[in-house]
Amino acid sequence: MNKIHIVGLGLLGGSFGLGARRKFPELKVTGNDISAQNLNDAQTLGIITESKEIPDSDTDLVILATPADTLGDLLIKTLDQVGPETLVIDLGSTKSNLCQRVQNHPKRAQYLAGHPIAGTEYSGPKAAFADLLDRKVMILCEMEKTDLHLKEKAYQLFDALNLKLRFMDPQEHDRHLAFVSHLSHVSSFMLGKTVLQKMADEKNIFDMAGSGFASTVRLAKSSPAMWAPILTENKDNILAALDGFIGNLQDIRSKIAESDNDSLHQDMAEINKIRDILDLGK
Known part of the structure; x- marks a missing residue:
């Protein structure tokens, strides 16, 4: 070469x-x-x-x-x-x-x-x-x-x-990436937007931002010139991923509103299993 x-x-x-x-x-x-x-x-x-x-x-x-x-x-x-x-x-x-x-x-x-x-x-x-x-x-x-x-x-x-x-397969690629990459960027951007909106009222909010916030919102620093086209190019798969994500957000909102600590704990314990999956993939 x-x-x-x-x-x-x-x-x-x-x-x-x-x-x-x-x-x-x-x-x-x-x-x-x-x-x-x-x-x-x-x-x-x-x-x-x-x-x-x-x-x-x-x-x-x-x-x-x-x-x-x-x-x-x-x-x-x-x-x-x-x-x-x-x-x-x-x-x-x-x-x-x-x-x-x-x-x-x-x-x-x-x-x-x-x-x-x-x-x-x-x-x-x-x-x-x-x-x-x-x-x-x-x-x-x-x-x-x-x-x-x-x-x-x-x-x-x-x-x-x-x-x-x-x-x-290209279709399989796009479907999987919508969940493990593209959705991650959407959620990070929207978390950043939500906090920025809050900052308009409370200027000191970032003084309380710890490592958890920094790691979760890290992807919101990504290039809009790169990511806006990705979201529209893979629109159908990303919309399907968003539907599932929004449904889960609505579910946890309901449990928080009802102070359903047992259900929240059970859900989080079940989700903790993702550690084993991620460790296996290393």
């Missing part, structure tokens, strides 16, 4: 660039970003070796790391541009719409649908770091539709970055 090209030089794209350059010191990494500041920062930080709008014809991998609502058009445009030995990988948090959009594209075999389960609440090139992807899960969808020879290039990079590969 000699060349990769990254479109979108924020946290994910930037971390792929830094990680790849650390593992392959001779690798040429070109890239582009809609933000001139991001592009300048990426060059200064060594994420890319050269700014380039269109990848070279002999580029091995093109990585698309832009917001979810831009990926469809960008993916088709990129597939139209690349040579026959280039594999295009997207890092989007939703997969169904993308896979449907390119299912009949003449270069469908040059596309790999990917989603690294990695990130922080920070964004932009300055938030990127080489170890972000270390031992993280990389979900791949519709592997059978990607050219076998080109997949080997992706495997070389994934192995070098120490990613753990998992394979899923």
Whole structure:
């Protein structure tokens, strides 16, 4: 592998660039970003070796790391541009719409649908770091539709970055992510909003905010430019997740209103079992 090209030089794209350059010191990494500041920062930080709008014809991998609502058009445009030995990988948090959009594209075999389960609440090139992807899960969808020879290039990079590969159907991916990722961000944003509204009346409320509040609301610091499109792209699955979440909130509200301590304790004890599930997944 000699060349990769990254479109979108924020946290994910930037971390792929830094990680790849650390593992392959001779690798040429070109890239582009809609933000001139991001592009300048990426060059200064060594994420890319050269700014380039269109990848070279002999580029091995093109990585698309832009917001979810831009990926469809960008993916088709990129597939139209690349040579026959280039594999295009997207890092989007939703997969169904993308896979449907390119299912009949003449270069469908040059596309790999990917989603690294990695990130922080920070964004932009300055938030990127080489170890972000270390031992993280990389979900791949519709592997059978990607050219076998080109997949080997992706495997070389994934192995070098120490990613753990998992394979899923795109619909299954979007459905599961709505519950374990997208809903988490919605609830964190809304908790932040609720406290900010209270702060308008009581200025000292944040003086009492402890580690529990900080950890729960951490995701509310995430990029709106990234997350607003994810919520609309995966709308149906997120609405289903929200319906269940709202139902549970209404249930606990009723029990609190009725001072039903026994039911509250029983529910929380049952929910505590999630510790075993999370510990098992480590």
